[in-house]
Amino acid sequence: MKKAVCLISGGLDSYVAATIAKHNGYSIFALTLRYGQKNNREISCAKKISAKLQAEEHLILDIDLSWVDSALTNKKIQIANTYPLSEIPATYVPARNTIFISLAIAFAETIDAEEIYLGINSVDFSGYPDCKPEYIKKFQSLLNVATKKTCEGRHIKLNAPLINLSKSEIIKEGDKLKVDFSITWSCYRNNEKPCGICPSCILREKGFKEANIKDLAIKNK
Amino acid sequence: MKKAVCLISGGLDSYVAATIAKHNGYSIFALTLRYGQKNNREISCAKKISAKLQAEEHLILDIDLSWVDSALTNKKIQIANTYPLSEIPATYVPARNTIFISLAIAFAETIDAEEIYLGINSVDFSGYPDCKPEYIKKFQSLLNVATKKTCEGRHIKLNAPLINLSKSEIIKEGDKLKVDFSITWSCYRNNEKPCGICPSCILREKGFKEANIKDLAIKNK
Numbered sequence: 001m002k003k004a005v006c007l008i009s010g011g012l013d014s015y016v017a018a019t020i021a022k023h024n025g026y027s028i029f030a031l032t033l034r035y036g037q038k039n040n041r042e043i044s045c046a047k048k049i050s051a052k053l054q055a056e057e058h059l060i061l062d063i064d065l066s067w068v069d070s071a072l073t074n075k076k077i078q079i080a081n082t083y084p085l086s087e088i089p090a091t092y093v094p095a096r097n098t099i100f101i102s103l104a105i106a107f108a109e110t111i112d113a114e115e116i117y118l119g120i121n122s123v124d125f126s127g128y129p130d131c132k133p134e135y136i137k138k139f140q141s142l143l144n145v146a147t148k149k150t151c152e153g154r155h156i157k158l159n160a161p162l163i164n165l166s167k168s169e170i171i172k173e174g175d176k177l178k179v180d181f182s183i184t185w186s187c188y189r190n191n192e193k194p195c196g197i198c199p200s201c202i203l204r205e206k207g208f209k210e211a212n213i214k215d216l217a218i219k220n221k
Numbered sequence: 222m223k224k225a226v227c228l229i230s231g232g233l234d235s236y237v238a239a240t241i242a243k244h245n246g247y248s249i250f251a252l253t254l255r256y257g258q259k260n261n262r263e264i265s266c267a268k269k270i271s272a273k274l275q276a277e278e279h280l281i282l283d284i285d286l287s288w289v290d291s292a293l294t295n296k297k298i299q300i301a302n303t304y305p306l307s308e309i310p311a312t313y314v315p316a317r318n319t320i321f322i323s324l325a326i327a328f329a330e331t332i333d334a335e336e337i338y339l340g341i342n343s344v345d346f347s348g349y350p351d352c353k354p355e356y357i358k359k360f361q362s363l364l365n366v367a368t369k370k371t372c373e374g375r376h377i378k379l380n381a382p383l384i385n386l387s388k389s390e391i392i393k394e395g396d397k398l399k400v401d402f403s404i405t406w407s408c409y410r411n412n413e414k415p416c417g418i419c420p421s422c423i424l425r426e427k428g429f430k431e432a433n434i435k436d437l438a439i440k441n442k
Contacts, residue, residue, distance in 0.1 A: 103320060105316040141362070142356070142362070146319050
């Protein structure tokens with residue numbers, strides 16, 4: 001069976017992307033990073049998601065990024081409820097996707113996977129540089145010369161199937177594939193329940209509303 | 222003062238590269254990865270090297286790569302004394318440089334550094350894909366679209382000043398810049414003294430011999 005490495009954050013995008021991988025006939029090798037994010041509920045959600053996906057393996061790696069300049073990791077920087085739309089928000093984590101994708105490449109090479117599925121998308125959070133089609137294109141070009149496997153002529157493909165979808169389109173796609181959104185977590189904060197007012201909560205609420213689908217996560221938390 | 226992030230492994234190449242950075246007027250921000258390498262003497266050498274370089278900061282990060290397919294990390298794979306020259310050796314660590322450079326980028330963006338100095342070189346270990354000029358070129362191209370900083374028009378340069386040098390040329394360059402080779406460690410094994418017979422020890426010995434310089438590390442170990 002073909003293998004895919006799926007970066008699973010605990011949020012809904014990466015879960016939908018991994019579900020597409022499964023739908024495409026791949027066995028799933030899940031990879032989750034515990035990087036010092038303030039919100040550590042993501043990790044328990046990632047475990048539930050991997051179980052739901054019947055992942056062959058779920059690799060959870062620790063890499064401390066609490067020293068980077070980001071509201072998501074650095075205790076000195078507050079998570080605001082709004083950010084100026086013209087700027088890259090303070091929740092941007094320097095090189096996060098580049099670090100995560102590098103680790104996914106090491107995993108893919110080690111288990112001989114053909115694809116790496118990513119939940120990144122650029123429509124709603126258009127500010128993040130490492131969520132854009134151009135970024136994936138350049139990373140693929142690097143990957144083609146970066147590893148033993150790719151230099152021996154075997155391809156590892158970076159696949160970001162949601163890259164051009166809005167949050168509501170992602171939710172609709174997930175709903176079609178019977179994704180269980182109730183086990184996902186989007187809130188930037190680390191409360192018992194999603195705060196409902198951070199940019200990630202707002203975007204999620206808007207997405208479900210536009211998709212005309214009920215968000216079952218709220219009552220379960 | 223201009224800042225440079227220098228990946229410091231504890232070996233001699235990265236020390237020479239960082240010394241070039243210092244010579245070029247940069248203040249040094251050292252980054253060392255404890256990634257589950259069997260040889261952990263590298264780390265104590267990296268500390269000594271950072272002290273010698275009077276680094277502003279020495280960030281030592283832990284990332285467990287003991288699960289990857291490499292003789293340097295996986296206890297099930299032996300470190301051989303010779304490898305077929307036609308193949309990428311078993312000491313190749315999947316995506317290691319890609320992971321390390323990604324973390325260096327996060328560091329560079331956080332402290333607002335202009336350059337990242339790397340000790341990689343492709344002349345002697347020509348098998349490693351992630352030590353070639355083409356690899357650095359593609360990574361630079363990715364980096365230019367990957368971060369908040371680079372998307373805002375500020376450049377972070379990947380600088381691999383040794384990339385086209387042989388081991389003996391690197392040693393001569395280091396000698397000229399008064400690098401203290403006695404505090405470096407090259408051996409793949411984790412003995413009290415360098416084993417003298419692994420590919421890395423052999424290459425080091427050959428390099429010093431060709432450069433006609435005495436390797437003071439041997440007697441100090």
